[in-house]
Amino acid sequence: MKIIELPVYKAGEVIEAWRIFYWHVGIVSERWVDGEQVILSCSCQQNMVVEERMSKFSLGFPVQRKDIPCTLNTEEVLARARSKLGHAYDIFRWNCEHFVYYSLGLEPKSPQLALAALTVISWIATAK
Numbered sequence: 001m002k003i004i005e006l007p008v009y010k011a012g013e014v015i016e017a018w019r020i021f022y023w024h025v026g027i028v029s030e031r032w033v034d035g036e037q038v039i040l041s042c043s044c045q046q047n048m049v050v051e052e053r054m055s056k057f058s059l060g061f062p063v064q065r066k067d068i069p070c071t072l073n074t075e076e077v078l079a080r081a082r083s084k085l086g087h088a089y090d091i092f093r094w095n096c097e098h099f100v101y102y103s104l105g106l107e108p109k110s111p112q113l114a115l116a117a118l119t120v121i122s123w124i125a126t127a128k
Helices: 054-058 074-082 096-103 111-127
Strands: 014-018 023-033 036-043 048-053 063-065
Touching: 014 054, 023 048, 023 054, 023 074, 023 096, 036 054, 036 074, 036 096, 048 054, 054 063, 074 096, 096 111
Parallel strands: none
Antiparallel strands: 014 023, 014 063, 023 036, 036 048
16 A cells, blocks of 8 residues: 655645646645644635645646745734635635735735736737
């Protein structure tokens, strides 16, 4: 029998999982459920900020750390993240990136959304 070792992430870390067209990001919780780490994220599948098992967050895709500088301690990051549990998902104003930046004490923003908009605008401009 082969034992599969899964990486363990530190509470408060930002992680990401590829979702075909974008990176889904979340905050690692200090909690575990049935041997799985729990992740806080703004889920478009559940249409709100949730706390869910790693397998549900990643949908089976590989997960990796994402380095976003932060001056808050772990407890502050998790408190900020949990303060938004149930907050509705909005692709333009409150997606997974907005949530993560907010949780880290930073201005909520979505670099992936900005890049996508810039790409579309550029494509339209060159298509004329």
